Amino acid sequence: MVVFLAKRIGVILLTALCLTLIVFSLVNLKPNLVKLAKEQTGSRITEQQVQVWLDQNGFNRPFLVRYGEWLGGAVQGDFGRSSRFNAPVSEVLWPRLWLTAKLMFWVMVVMIPGALLIGVLAGMREGSFQDRALSTIAIATTSTPEYVSGVVLTVIFASQMVGLQWFSGSATSAADEGITLYNFALPVLTIAIYGMGYIARMTRASMAEVMTQQYIRTARLKGVSFRGVVMRHALRNALIAPFTVIMLQFPWLLTGVVIVETLFNYRGFGWLLIEGAANNDINLLLACSIVAVVIVLVTQLISDIGYVWLNPRIRVSG
Numbered sequence: 001m002v003v004f005l006a007k008r009i010g011v012i013l014l015t016a017l018c019l020t021l022i023v024f025s026l027v028n029l030k031p032n033l034v035k036l037a038k039e040q041t042g043s044r045i046t047e048q049q050v051q052v053w054l055d056q057n058g059f060n061r062p063f064l065v066r067y068g069e070w071l072g073g074a075v076q077g078d079f080g081r082s083s084r085f086n087a088p089v090s091e092v093l094w095p096r097l098w099l100t101a102k103l104m105f106w107v108m109v110v111m112i113p114g115a116l117l118i119g120v121l122a123g124m125r126e127g128s129f130q131d132r133a134l135s136t137i138a139i140a141t142t143s144t145p146e147y148v149s150g151v152v153l154t155v156i157f158a159s160q161m162v163g164l165q166w167f168s169g170s171a172t173s174a175a176d177e178g179i180t181l182y183n184f185a186l187p188v189l190t191i192a193i194y195g196m197g198y199i200a201r202m203t204r205a206s207m208a209e210v211m212t213q214q215y216i217r218t219a220r221l222k223g224v225s226f227r228g229v230v231m232r233h234a235l236r237n238a239l240i241a242p243f244t245v246i247m248l249q250f251p252w253l254l255t256g257v258v259i260v261e262t263l264f265n266y267r268g269f270g271w272l273l274i275e276g277a278a279n280n281d282i283n284l285l286l287a288c289s290i291v292a293v294v295i296v297l298v299t300q301l302i303s304d305i306g307y308v309w310l311n312p313r314i315r316v317s318g
Contacts, residue, residue, distance in 0.1 A: 119203020142197030
């Protein structure tokens with residue numbers, strides 16, 4: 001296991017280095033730097049004044065030198081200064097990331113149990129009416145994007161158009177005043193509904209496959225009840241594939257929250273990323289990108305370790 005972890009961590013570090021280099025090169029393209037110079041000094045400046053500004057701020061130095069300085073500062077937690085918020089990036093980033101972490105936590109609390117329940121109930125009796133009905137619901141939720149379900153939920157439950165003003169609070173108040181059922185339910189449901197269908201379908205397929213295995217038939221012939229077969233023998237093996245899918249939801253949530261946080265004006269990580277892109281805030285975009293890369297790679301490592309733990313048949317070799 002030690003060799004396995006060492007290899008995985010080595011791959012993670014190499015991947016992170018390559019991805020940060022690509023992102024750094026993209027945000028430091030010449031048109032972006034010229035646009036930044038004009039935004040900071042005035043759009044009517046001449047080309048010569050642009051070059052003077054770039055020289056003064058170190059953007060005309062060799063690319064690898066600037067990348068090395070940025071990477072060294074990022075490793076120490078120094079991401080530079082945000083031009084959009086006129087403050088150190090770390091002071092802006094971490095509070096917004098914490099707000100998104102709270103949103104993601106409650107999404108997982110709602111999404112994972114609901115998806116597993118739907119998938120297990122559908123896969124227990126493949127081809128039954130119960131299976132077809134639950135599978136249809138799962139497909140419908142997965143095929144509905146967040147910006148559609150978010151608008152529909154808002155119209156039904158939070159607007160005066162329909163009359164069911166159950167959740168009239170906005171997600172902005174959740175970020176500013178604290179989380180309550182009224183101001184946090186719709187953002188959580190919007191993200192959870194979309195991801196729930198995909199996990200449910202994977203769980204259903206895995207459960208249906210497990211229920212056809214020989215050891216399940218043997219357990220039934222020995223007189224074990226159907227409920228006992230599902231709980232003792234089928235459930236753990238059926239959750240191996242969905243576990244990997246669940247861990248992969250964390251990277252997807254980073255993109256999902258961009259849409260939902262913008263839709264509900266929830267000022268978390270996704271909202272911050274949009275603000276950085278809209279205002280060409282290079283340091284903020286770089287910080288958001290490296291955080292996203294770390295989250296994706298760490299969740300992938302946890303997924304690999306969990307898969308090995310759930311499936312003893314996999315041998316971890318050196």
